[in-house]
Amino acid sequence: MRAFLMALLVLLAPALARAEAPANDQRLILVTMDGTRWQEVFRGPDAALLADKRFTHPDMKDAIEKSWKRGADLMPFLHSLPARGGVLTGNRDAGQCMAVTNAMWFSYPGYNEIFTGRADPAITSNDKIPNRNTTFFEWLNRRPGFAGQVRGYGNWDVFPFIINDKRSGVPVNAELGGAYPTETSVMRRAMDALREKGPRVLYIGLGDTDEFAHMGHYEHYLEAINRDDDFIAELWRMVEADPAWRGKTTLIVTTDHGRGAAPGAAWxxxxxxxxxxxxxxxxxxxxxxxxxxxxxxxxxxIGPGVHAAAPGSGCLTQSQIAASALTALGEDWRAFDAGAGAPLPFFVGR
Ligand SMILES: [Zn+2]
Structure with missing residues (x-):
């Protein structure tokens, strides 16, 4: 009988300990799609760019026009989020507004703003310089409950410098051996990491959108947008199917900058x-x-960190993303940096 009671206590102890532990077991997945314009996200393919042979192969024009008429055709997953309690914002045609606060409008300054919550006027290039600023990844990696639980993957070889992997201890592409990885290998590693249930904070930086846009390949830029949306949908299905992630994971998807909006080659x-x-x-x-x-x-x-919120009057900023991510994780963003942009309205209050 005593042996039975002991066995029962041994069985119950972990459950009791779990019940008493602080409720904060929240997780975060942050995905960025480099240089993806709000115009394609919300309007879908641009008719003038599809008709321009410099940017779209004529053989592709009809197929694209048939399959992707609107933004919701190009990115069905992101467009499904509002109906599931999530948000999709930045549609200027609908009076929404979101912008960077850095003065450069390119990648390193943008990622620095996303990861640190403020623009750094000293960052004026994409050079491989270890970031002097502390990202929220680095700050979390020193917090109890998060140490060793923050990981990044991306197909741009400047990410290890922006996240300052050596100082921060946040592994960026650690399993990819320092090679310049393809976007599909980044996606596969990120899914492996999710399956391993290891990181509580997973960052995924997708860069094909910007690469193809700079080359002027509009159809490949559109295909990359569609593929990224499909990948993010698959990630979210994995989250919802896994008890370690389901119901406690907030997903944020955004971009480091937009692209030129003038007609012609500005895009x-x-x-x-x-x-x-x-x-x-x-x-x-x-x-x-x-x-x-x-x-x-x-x-x-989308996720437990996201709540319905009245649309504010001003323009949302990139500098608000770090505090939003920390708030979704149940952390005090002011303890990270009281001067960072405040959380976006739909990350605060219930
Ligand atoms: Zn670029």
Whole structure:
């Protein structure tokens, strides 16, 4: 009898300990799609760019027009989020607004703003310089409950520098051996990581959208957008099927910058007038005015950290994403950086 009671206690102990432990076992998946315009996300393919032989192979035009008429055809998963209690915002045609606050409108300054919650005017290039700023990944990686639980994957070889993997201890592409990985290998590793239930915070940086846009391949840019949406949908199915992730994972999807909005070739580029002045050789189109509109971004989110919120009057900013992510994880964003952008309205209050 005593042996039976002991056995019962041994069996019950973990359950009792679980019940008494703090409720914070929240997880986060942050996905970025490099240089993906809100125009394609919400309007779908641009008719003028499809008809322009410089950007779209004529053989592809009809097929694209048939399959992707609207943004919801191109990105069915992200467009399904509002009906599931999530958000998709940044549609300027619908009066929504989201923008970067950094003055450059390209990648390193944008990722730094997403990961740290503020623009750093000293970051004026994409050079492989270890970030002097502390990202929320690094801060979490030093917090109880998160140490060793933060991981990143991306197919741009500057991510290890932006996240400062050496100082932060956050592994970025650790299993990919330092090679420049393809987007599909990044997706596969990220899914493996999710399956292993290891990281509580998973960052995935997808870059094909920006690469194809710079090359002027509009149909490949669109295909990358569609493939990324499909990948994110699969990730979310995995989350919902797995008790370790289901009901405690907040997913955020966003972009580091937009692209030029003027007719013609402007969509292939991005950057402010200031960034063109600093590095005129870094652009294939010489335009001292920069690429207006490439500061405009969008964001999607779903999960227990996301709540219905009245649309604010101002323009949402990229600098609010770090505090939003920390709030979704049940962490105090002010303890991370009281000067960071405040959480987005749909990440606060119930
Ligand atoms: Zn770019």
């Amino acid at each position: 292939t580029e991005h950057g402010s007038a200031e960034s063109v002045r600093l590095d005129p050789a870094g652009f294939t189109i010489a335009d001292p005015a920069g690429f207006p509109g490439s500061d405009q971004i969008w964001l999607a989110a």
